[in-house]
Amino acid sequence: MKADNISYSYEKEQVIKDVSIRFDVGVTTLIGPNGSGKSTLLKILSGQIKNYSGSIEYDGDNIKNLSVSQISRLLSYFNQKEQIYGLISVESIFEMSNLKNIDYTKYLDYFGLTDKLKLPFNQLSGGQQQVILVLAVMVEQTPYVYLDEPFNNLDPLYKAKLVKLIKRSEQNFFIVDHDLDTLSILADRILLYKNGKIVKSGSVELLTENNLKNIFGTEFKIHQDVNGNRRLIQDF
Amino acid sequence: MELIKLLMKSKINIFLSLNILILVVFGILNIISGDNSLLNLFKLQVNDYPILQLRLSRTMTALFTGGLISLSGLFLQLIFRNDLVDPGLVGLTSGTSFFKNLLAIFLPAFLGSQVIYGLVGALIIVSILIWLKTKVISPTRFVLFGVCLTIFFISLNQVLSYFTHGQLDLFSGFNLVSPSVTYLMIILGAIIVTGLMFFDKYIPYYAFNDQKILDLGIDIRKINLYILVIISLAISTIVGIVGEFFFIGIVIPNIVKSINGTKVKHYFIDTFMLGANLMLLSDFIGRNLFYPVEIPAGLICSLICAPILFYIVLRGNYESR
Numbered sequence: 001m002k003a004d005n006i007s008y009s010y011e012k013e014q015v016i017k018d019v020s021i022r023f024d025v026g027v028t029t030l031i032g033p034n035g036s037g038k039s040t041l042l043k044i045l046s047g048q049i050k051n052y053s054g055s056i057e058y059d060g061d062n063i064k065n066l067s068v069s070q071i072s073r074l075l076s077y078f079n080q081k082e083q084i085y086g087l088i089s090v091e092s093i094f095e096m097s098n099l100k101n102i103d104y105t106k107y108l109d110y111f112g113l114t115d116k117l118k119l120p121f122n123q124l125s126g127g128q129q130q131v132i133l134v135l136a137v138m139v140e141q142t143p144y145v146y147l148d149e150p151f152n153n154l155d156p157l158y159k160a161k162l163v164k165l166i167k168r169s170e171q172n173f174f175i176v177d178h179d180l181d182t183l184s185i186l187a188d189r190i191l192l193y194k195n196g197k198i199v200k201s202g203s204v205e206l207l208t209e210n211n212l213k214n215i216f217g218t219e220f221k222i223h224q225d226v227n228g229n230r231r232l233i234q235d236f
Numbered sequence: 237m238e239l240i241k242l243l244m245k246s247k248i249n250i251f252l253s254l255n256i257l258i259l260v261v262f263g264i265l266n267i268i269s270g271d272n273s274l275l276n277l278f279k280l281q282v283n284d285y286p287i288l289q290l291r292l293s294r295t296m297t298a299l300f301t302g303g304l305i306s307l308s309g310l311f312l313q314l315i316f317r318n319d320l321v322d323p324g325l326v327g328l329t330s331g332t333s334f335f336k337n338l339l340a341i342f343l344p345a346f347l348g349s350q351v352i353y354g355l356v357g358a359l360i361i362v363s364i365l366i367w368l369k370t371k372v373i374s375p376t377r378f379v380l381f382g383v384c385l386t387i388f389f390i391s392l393n394q395v396l397s398y399f400t401h402g403q404l405d406l407f408s409g410f411n412l413v414s415p416s417v418t419y420l421m422i423i424l425g426a427i428i429v430t431g432l433m434f435f436d437k438y439i440p441y442y443a444f445n446d447q448k449i450l451d452l453g454i455d456i457r458k459i460n461l462y463i464l465v466i467i468s469l470a471i472s473t474i475v476g477i478v479g480e481f482f483f484i485g486i487v488i489p490n491i492v493k494s495i496n497g498t499k500v501k502h503y504f505i506d507t508f509m510l511g512a513n514l515m516l517l518s519d520f521i522g523r524n525l526f527y528p529v530e531i532p533a534g535l536i537c538s539l540i541c542a543p544i545l546f547y548i549v550l551r552g553n554y555e556s557r
Contacts, residue, residue, distance in 0.1 A: 087498050
């Protein structure tokens with residue numbers, strides 16, 4: 001995916017200023033403060049917002065030239081703020097998402113949610129609902145997956161399992177989240193984003209105390225864990 | 237309560253079977269029962285063929301009316317993600333009626349003309365609703381806007397009735413439906429039901445918002461448009477042939493959703509059948525309760541639906557987040 005010179009204004013305020021992104025293989029994460037336009041950027045990249053300037057190309061095709069069904073096979077999108085209306089079973093949600101007819105029960109087995117398959121979605125807890133919706137997006141098996149705050153509301157076990165699932169998956173992920181520690185384990189590429197611009201882009205090594213303080217305006221402590229991974233702790 | 241639990245758990249559609257039974261029983265009763273009080277219920281008048289034919293046509297019309305309005309209510313509730321939407325309360329029925337009356341003043345009358353003139357109004361109201369859907373507006377305000385539209389068009393209709401010296405009836409019945417017009421209702425009704433059946437498979441998708449459905453590769457914008465056009469035709473058919481009805485479009489889908497729970501594939505047929513039955517029952521009761529006075533079916537129907545509607549509004553709905 002290639003995004004060039006994306007700019008977007010909302011109610012006379014320029015929210016996104018000349019952003020360019022390349023995102024090919026693996027997990028790319030966008031890190032930045034609240035209200036900086038990260039969710040908006042995600043919506044633009046996934047084709048939901050159309051009145052931006054600049055160009056977005058997937059494998060050479062401009063997204064504006066693609067049909068609804070082409071886009072649906074190319075990318076999928078998750079936002080934890082999206083509601084489910086009415087009574088629908090968990091099974092229905094997966095059936096509707098199962099665009100490539102895969103066996104989605106193995107995802108449910110992995111999370112221990114197999115017994116929830118026939119239940120109404122509303123009967124699940126908030127965290128379980130969140131996991132189900134993320135899994136339903138992954139079940140679509142699109143090459144590009146956009147996740148907007150997937151780790152919110154997840155308990156440590158679900159978080160760990162989701163991290164493993166994303167790492168094992170062959171799909172390419174673009175994730176926005178505030179759980180920086182989790183992102184530091186997951187990310188192949190990091191984009192530091194502030195005030196509508198990509199400030200820095202690179203590997204996990206970008207997560208230095210200085211860089212994070214510049215982005216968020218608050219202190220972090222970096223340390224190495226037993227596997228040599230860079231880990232973050234917020235220093236209150 | 238046990239019966240309801242049994243209904244909810246069963247694999248075959250018991251609710252549907254019940255509805256078919258009620259339909260057959262009361263359909264026959266409505267046709268054969270003498271025009272007397274309920275005491276003379278089974279006094280058969282088989283020699284009066286024209287009377288039987290009249291009763292058959294009013295029964296068929298009642299069934300289609302109830303079924304079509306209920307289906308319209310179901311799809312409107314799905315499209316607008318709002319359990320309190322009803323064609324009557326969202327301005328659609330009254331707007332259709334107004335344009336039907338207005339155009340009938342200036343334009344010629346022929347079989348089906350009222351349906352066509354009403355259709356103009358229905359399409360206008362549907363366009364207003366589509367526009368309203370693009371605005372971010374709470375479900376309650378949406379309903380309120382609809383009620384305003386309804387009262388606005390009822391008032392306009394009242395004004396027209398002063399000029400035409402016509403009778404303005406708030407509640408409609410089936411006693412003035414002739415057999416020839418019934419054929420029109422049946423043909424149009426069959427076309428509309430067939431058209432809507434094509435969209436039955438999209439009903440589960442309305443659990444997601446429109447953007448998510450697009451994400452899954454389904455052009456929901458076009459589908460919504462097609463469904464709304466068919467609903468316009470349904471409402472203009474009913475308003476053109478019979479008249480205005482309120483509440484049944486909210487109440488029936490809500491009952492059906494409560495009983496079926498997550499069994500979404502039953503929504504369509506159950507909604508049509510329950511709506512048809514309710515209208516049939518209303519016609520039957522209206523005809524026989526205070527013989528020789530005939531109470532319009534729409535009035536009985538509204539009287540039955542209103543308390544149920546109170547209950548629905550008070551209990552809240554599934555997406556009360």
